[in-house]
Amino acid sequence: MEKAPFTARRGRPSAAQLAAISDTILSTAQALFLSQGYANTSMEAIVAASGVSKATLYARYANKHELFQAIVEARIQAWQAAAAADSAAADERPDQDTAAWLRHRALSMLRALRQPEIRAFDHLVVSEGPRFPELARLFHEMGYMLNVRTIATRLSRADGQASPTEQTLLAAKLFASGLVGWIRQESGVGEVTDAACEAAADMMARLLIDGQSAWRAG
Incomplete structure (x- = not known):
C-alpha cells in the first residue's frame, strides 16, 4: 500500500x-x-x-546522490540485521567448522539476493551503473564488500592469521562473486528454489575448501 x-x-x-x-x-x-x-x-x-x-x-539532502546514499545505508542496515538473524538461526558460530560456516554464509547471501527489494536495488545499480558509477561504487562497498571482508576474515582466522592476506581476500571475492553471478543468471530465467540455493551454497563452499592448497600457494 x-x-x-x-x-x-x-x-x-x-x-x-x-x-x-x-x-x-x-x-x-x-x-x-x-x-x-x-x-x-x-x-x-x-x-x-x-x-x-x-x-x-x-x-x-543536498542532492540526489546524498539521498540515494541515505536510502542504501538504511536498507543495508536492515538487510544486515536480517542476515544476522538468519545466521543465528542457522547456528553460524565463530568456532564452527569452516566448511559449514561457509555453507551457512553462502546460503544466507543467496536467500538475501532472492528478496524482491534487494533484487530491485541490484537491478537498478546494474542498469544505471554505466551512467552513474557512483551508485555502483556505493552499492559495491556497502553491500558486496561487507560480505567479502567477513568471509576473508573467517578464512584468515581459520589459518591462524590476524588479518586477511591478498590471496585470502581474492578467494573471498571470487566466492562472493560466484554466488552473486549464479543467482543473477538463474533468476533471469525463472524462480530459484530453496533446494537449488542449498545445492549452490554447498558446492561453492566445497570448491573453496577443496581448492585451498592452490589459492593459498598462489
Missing part, C-alpha cells in the same frame, strides 16, 4: 513528526528510484510525491 503524501502541520515539529518526515522522504524516494530509475527521478518529483517542501528536502 502506498503511503499518503506527508501533510505539514503548523508549529515546531515534534521528534515523532521529524522522524515521520524523514521516513516519508526515504520511502517515497526509494519507491521512485526503483520504479522509474535513478536518472528519471528528480528531487522535484520526490517533493511532489512526498508532500514535503523543497526546503525541507534540501535541508536534509
